[in-house]
Amino acid sequence: MIKGELAKRIYKSDTDWGQVQRQITLPWGQAARISYRNVTMRLGRAMITGAGIVLGIAFLTSVWTSKVAQEGITAYEARSATAISADETAIAPGAEEAKAEEQARAARQTWLVVMSLMVSAVGITNSMLMSVTERFREIGTMKCLGALDEFIVRLFLIESVVLGFIGSLVGALLGHGIMLLVYVAKQSGVAAMMDWGQMLVYILIALGIGIFLSLVAAVPPAMRAAQMPPAAALATEV
């Protein structure tokens, strides 16, 4: 089946490698290509992992949207109130109480956000852990083919950043959109009252948190897998 000529060509073609022959590399471009392929080919797994991020970030942005909208409304009302009662010097009764209540509400919201982020972080970690574990054999194979530990980590790093970015983008838009709709239904013209610069900052922070969470969740298990001796990684049954 093997033609002698063909075999000869194959075994000759290494002579002109020259300097290249002395290295082991995984260029970022190739790594990105492989990671992208991993995400698209395992879309189901990627979506489960992504869903955790989407939900967590959606909740976060919805809370922040509500905060910005509420502040916008309060500021608007305050402006109209001062316009109406410009010459009234007395402070409206109950302002102190309202302020205290506002503070309590903010504290409650912070608590909710922290809790929900922790829950989604656990979810993401679990999902990432699964996705690394089911690829132990693949990791072992790559190491047999000459991959260094950091190549494996690099692949998972890119993958989790991509997943984290897409997941938190979708989550941020979702959470923001839904909460905005709720406020529009409650009070028309709320969009004009909101501080959009502030909102954008919040959305960017949410994106950052989402990417950070998925990184933190994926890289430690990937590192652990990368450091396993290939024989052990290959022997794992999933």
Next chain:
Amino acid sequence: MARIECPECGHVEETTGLVTICPNCKADLRNVMAEMGHRRETLREVTGDDSMTTHEFIVRTKDLHKIYVMGEVEVPALKGVEVNIRRGEYLSIMGPSGSGKSTLFNMVGGLDKPTKGTCFIEEVDMAQLDAFELAWLRCRKIGYIFQTFNLIPVMTALENVTLPMIFAGMSSDEMMERGALLLDLVGLGDRLHHKPYELSGGQQQRVAVARSLANNPAIILADEPTGNLDLQTGKEIIDLLKELNEESGVTVISATHDLKMIDVSDRVIHIRDGQIERVENRADIDLEVGTLGV
């Protein structure tokens, strides 16, 4: 500036670089260089240039022990195995399951570390290699074939074959060309862009054979390459390996309990309970097979 003294003729070479051959008497200076701390460079010299690798034994193990610790119990898998494998040899390691042949395979392939003893590839002690050097060795010197094929499921046949070439830093065009050539060589020239799940077991193993040849290795290590294949397909893979062995002189080391392997092997090492039971040479086997009427 380093002084390198030739152990053969006493010639002293002063150099800042590497000298692996004595300019006076052409003696091998790699061991001298190695002792002087040129470990990595020496390895590269040793493994990078085939014209200089003149060692008779491509793989050598010395008193190889491996003990697996399972909870409280220590299970010895290898008990002092010594094998010398010649360059260009087609060697089969036979034995029942649990005999330690896969463990030996892992040691020789640098996939696991021995508990005691040493394994040399082209006279380089594997225990002395760091992670980079080991990866380098796996990438360029050894091609692996597994019972379960172990192709990357999300990649096409061509991408699977070119993966080790990416690690070796080959250019994209060259990679594609060589990948296609290798797949053509194993008879899959028309299946370049098929995913592993679109291929039969035999075809997947062919892709694995092509992949093992990616960086023109000196050794092909095959762990039960026919274990998951039917009789006919298994025979085809064995023939393919034998042809590669004869055409290119690549050393084939195969752990197996497939008796079909005996026909093509230059030598068969029988392992039992982590020890070498007996070694058979081609001539003896021919006789035996003849009497068995296989």
